Amino acid sequence: MSDIGKSVNQFIVEEQRAHPASTGDLTGLLNDIVSACKKISHLVSRSNIIGLGGYADSENVQGETQKKLDIITNEVMVDHLKWTGHLAAMASEEIEEIIQIPSKFPKGKYLICFDPLDGSSNIDINLSVGTIFSILRCPNDCKNPTLKDFMQKGTEQVCAGFTVYGPATMLILTTGNGVNGFTLDSDVGEFILTHPNMRIPKDTAEFAINMSNQRFWEAPVQKYVEECMKGLEGDREKNFNMRWVASMVAEVYRVLTRGGIFMYPIDSKIAKQGGKLRLMYEANPMSFIVEQAGGVSSTGTERILDIQPESIHQRVPVIMGSKNEVDRVVRYHQET
Numbered sequence: 001m002s003d004i005g006k007s008v009n010q011f012i013v014e015e016q017r018a019h020p021a022s023t024g025d026l027t028g029l030l031n032d033i034v035s036a037c038k039k040i041s042h043l044v045s046r047s048n049i050i051g052l053g054g055y056a057d058s059e060n061v062q063g064e065t066q067k068k069l070d071i072i073t074n075e076v077m078v079d080h081l082k083w084t085g086h087l088a089a090m091a092s093e094e095i096e097e098i099i100q101i102p103s104k105f106p107k108g109k110y111l112i113c114f115d116p117l118d119g120s121s122n123i124d125i126n127l128s129v130g131t132i133f134s135i136l137r138c139p140n141d142c143k144n145p146t147l148k149d150f151m152q153k154g155t156e157q158v159c160a161g162f163t164v165y166g167p168a169t170m171l172i173l174t175t176g177n178g179v180n181g182f183t184l185d186s187d188v189g190e191f192i193l194t195h196p197n198m199r200i201p202k203d204t205a206e207f208a209i210n211m212s213n214q215r216f217w218e219a220p221v222q223k224y225v226e227e228c229m230k231g232l233e234g235d236r237e238k239n240f241n242m243r244w245v246a247s248m249v250a251e252v253y254r255v256l257t258r259g260g261i262f263m264y265p266i267d268s269k270i271a272k273q274g275g276k277l278r279l280m281y282e283a284n285p286m287s288f289i290v291e292q293a294g295g296v297s298s299t300g301t302e303r304i305l306d307i308q309p310e311s312i313h314q315r316v317p318v319i320m321g322s323k324n325e326v327d328r329v330v331r332y333h334q335e336t
């Protein structure tokens with residue numbers, strides 16, 4: 001029987017029942033995240049009406065000017081997750097230190113890292129944005145979690161997911177058993193399974209990169225993109241299409257649905273900071289999802305999920321998507 005039409009709650013509970021030793025904590029945590037994302041979806045769609053468009057008068061820890069919605073969506077995530085007893089601590093792209101659970105609330109055994117609003121530069125032009133999250137087990141004493149507890153490789157993730165607030169609100173989820181996509185039915189307020197077992201085609205003729213950085217790229221990426229641009233007349237002997245939304249959630253969603261390669265590589269402009277995208281909030285959860293859908297994710301020289309994190313706001317180069325294309329870019333890195 002087809003699973004299409006199941007609510008995300010039913011889906012999560014059934015996944016939990018398949019693991020008899022499970023305590024239900026992850027199920028509870030996922031339900032909290034789903035509730036927070038529904039609220040964020042509502043806020044994003046009404047942001048112009050309720051005066052939440054535009055910039056706030058503040059910068060985040062990465063020195064980026066915050067949008068009002070960056071701050072508010074961060075608060076929605078924290079408020080929904082802090083009291084239910086499933087988490088030991090949280091880390092957010094928008095907050096410098098890890099976020100402790102207030103002492104009046106019980107603590108749970110999981111840690112969460114999140115980007116409350118990805119692609120927020122797109123808010124004012126009404127393009128897709130989203131929320132990305134990564135769940136880890138708290139390795140030590142869950143009563144007093146520290147920054148060190150978060151320093152786990154991406155391979156240790158228990159679950160990762162993201163939403164896209166686009167023409168439809170979508171939720172993409174993995175618990176290490178494939179990738180499933182749900183669409184928010186706003187009439188009944190439920191995410192419904194619409195895209196079971198998402199798989200990324202191995203080959204593609206579509207690439208996504210911010211071409212305005214071309215003069216700063218390293219040789220392997222220069223070579224790959226040049227070949228794509230030459231199309232039928234070049235060594236690849238086929239034409240390529242290009243897309244750049246500047247919203248990782250939208251790019252990865254596209255790659256999951258029709259294949260493609262998405263790259264934010266290292267370049268001489270951002271070399272000092274290690275890359276553009278953040279390991280704990282963007283690269284790790286998206287790499288887990290991409291690999292679970294049959295794709296590949298690398299920095300160009302290393303599998304992203306194998307990186308030992310050194311700091312919570314660490315940035316890394318990202319090259320992810322269709323297997324044969326990412327493997328090719330990795331090969332070009334090995335050859336130069």
Ligand SMILES: O=P(O)(O)OC[C@H]1O[C@](O)(COP(=O)(O)O)[C@@H](O)[C@@H]1O
Binds near residue numbers: 246
């Ligand atoms: O502005 P650029 O250089 O095109 O970068 C776009 C990239 O930056 C990001 O917007 C970073 O996310 P935030 O909006 O959470 O800072 C990615 O989603 C996107 O891929």
Ligand SMILES: [Mg+2]
Binds near residue numbers: 248282
């Ligand atoms: Mg982001």
Ligand SMILES: [Mg+2]
Binds near residue numbers: 070093115116117118
């Ligand atoms: Mg963000």
